[in-house]
Amino acid sequence: MGHRITRAALHLSVDEVKERMHTNAHPWVRHHWWIIYNALVAPRKAEEIALHTGTSATTVHRVVSIYNRLGPIALETPGKGGRRHQYLSLAEEKAFLFPFFAQAESGEIATVAQIQHAYETKVGHEVAESTIYRLLNRHGWRKLVPRPRHPQADPQEQERFTKNFEAQAQALIATRTVEDKRPVLIMAQDEGCFGRINRAKQCWAPPGARPHVPAQVVREYTYVYAVVAPAPGQIVSLILPEASTAMMNLFLEQVSQTFSTHFIVMQVDGAGWHRANELVIPENIRLIPQPAYSPELNPVEHIWDELREKYFHNRIFPSLELLIDVLCQGLNDLAYDTERLRSLTNFPHLKVII
Structure with missing residues (x-):
């Protein structure tokens, strides 16, 4: 350890140094001024100043040396770090990306090639693909799977349905008899088809491994009828051989008996067996049809996605009976x-206050 005293030059008065130490917008600059303040008001060995300011002796030597040679500007000039050689400023990048928003919202930008071509035209030379990835990352863009929407769906009708759902539910509740004081349960119902046809799906794998999964086309199917009560977190389901009015009648009777102590308001889609003349609706159930082509409004669709991802992902079944066993396991786990x-x-929209 040396004995040399580290002393700051009198470029500024003590009061001026103290003011900059407290008012500069950047923490790292304020810290440098703190080092200069110590070297100015109490010159001593660099190791002692470093101990007092929470830094290293090397940093003290560097900061005091550059301040003594170049003055205050040396402390307040940004160093080598940061973004110094950008093609466009952040504001220019934001303006550049703006025309792509409409295409992005409609899911048309699958790769960065289109943006890269426009960017190269903008800056007048070629850029690496990684430049575009960093550009998108800086502005919060990410690559994800779009939410599917049927081309014939009516967004305005969907919005009206969600806004008016509570009013529809209240109107149906008013149709029960005065003596019926059972608590109301809001539910949603749907059917899902599960079969032995499978296609390879994306999966995780370590470096150097390319998984091989079996694929088959065997046209054997079964159907799951399910109804959920989101508020209490309950589900009732039946596995049935077909989607038809007769099967729907069986299912509604099962739901009615399971929740016999409740009055049920149930959201359903527009399938033919939900509005057939032969459909028998139990006395404690009322149905609310959702808009056409709007599966995204039905929460039971999430049940099908969950089952297919967690229990059927990249699997084949040698028989329909084994598939049904796995299906039962998944439904029971959810229940x-x-x-x-x-x-x-x-x-x-299902959070109805009764």
């Missing part, structure tokens, strides 16, 4: 996990 079920299905 026992009320928090998970509530998280999957508690859509805002």
